[in-house]
Amino acid sequence: MKLIIAIVQDEDASHLISTLMTEGFSVTKLATTGGFLKAGNTTLLIGIEDDQSEKCLGVIERLCKSRKQIATTPITMGGAAGMYTPYPIEVTVGGATVFMLDVERFIKM
Ligand code: 2BA
Numbered sequence: 001m002k003l004i005i006a007i008v009q010d011e012d013a014s015h016l017i018s019t020l021m022t023e024g025f026s027v028t029k030l031a032t033t034g035g036f037l038k039a040g041n042t043t044l045l046i047g048i049e050d051d052q053s054e055k056c057l058g059v060i061e062r063l064c065k066s067r068k069q070i071a072t073t074p075i076t077m078g079g080a081a082g083m084y085t086p087y088p089i090e091v092t093v094g095g096a097t098v099f100m101l102d103v104e105r106f107i108k109m
Contacts, residue, residue, distance in 0.1 A: 001103040002053055004046040007032065008064050008096045013042035016063045020046065025056060037071050037093070047106060057098065064095035 008016060013029065020027050028045040048056050072086045 001106050002048050002050060003101045003103050004044070004048060004053070004056060004060075005099040005101070006044045006046065006060055006064075006096050007034075007098075008042050008044065008060070009067065009094050010040055010042050011067075012064045012094070012096075013044070016060065017044065019059055019063060020044075020056070023055070023059060025052070025059075034093075037069065037091070039069075047103065053100065060096050060098060066092050066094045069093050 017027050017029060025046055025048060030043040030045070032041050032043040033039065034041050046056060068090055069092075070088050071091050072088050
């Protein structure tokens with residue numbers, strides 16, 4: 001068995017979850033926050049049998065779109081004076097960041 005941890009954009013989450021469930025996958029949704037943009041994203045926990053990994057990854061790849069976002073990153077000016085000037089940068093977020101782990105034991109009590 002494997003555990004897929006998929007970090008996706010909020011905009012893609014609900015369609016992705018409903019499609020995964022229609023395809024027979026069990027999904028747990030977590031509301032998470034990206035460390036860089038400090039914006040909300042969605043993390044899905046999906047427990048799968050080994051032979052389902054390509055099917056599950058295919059659904060995620062098909063439904064999660066990459067988007068450009070403007071991040072306003074403060075850069076420090078003036079040393080000890082501690083003045084901050086917002087510095088806008090464009091970043092491409094997603095489609096999805098996926099971790100796949102081997103599951104040692106799966107227990108339901
Ligand atoms: P965030 O950390 O908010 O990052 C959002 C996007 O900002 C990233 O998109 C990437 O394009 C950019 N970015 C992140 N760190 C950067 C940096 N130090 N300098 C310049 N640009 C940077 P994605 O790569 O698609 O990541 C989307 C979200 O997936 C991330 O949100 C984070 O929540 C998660 N993530 C990505 N890689 C991860 C990792 N190695 N471990 C844990 N979570 C990860």
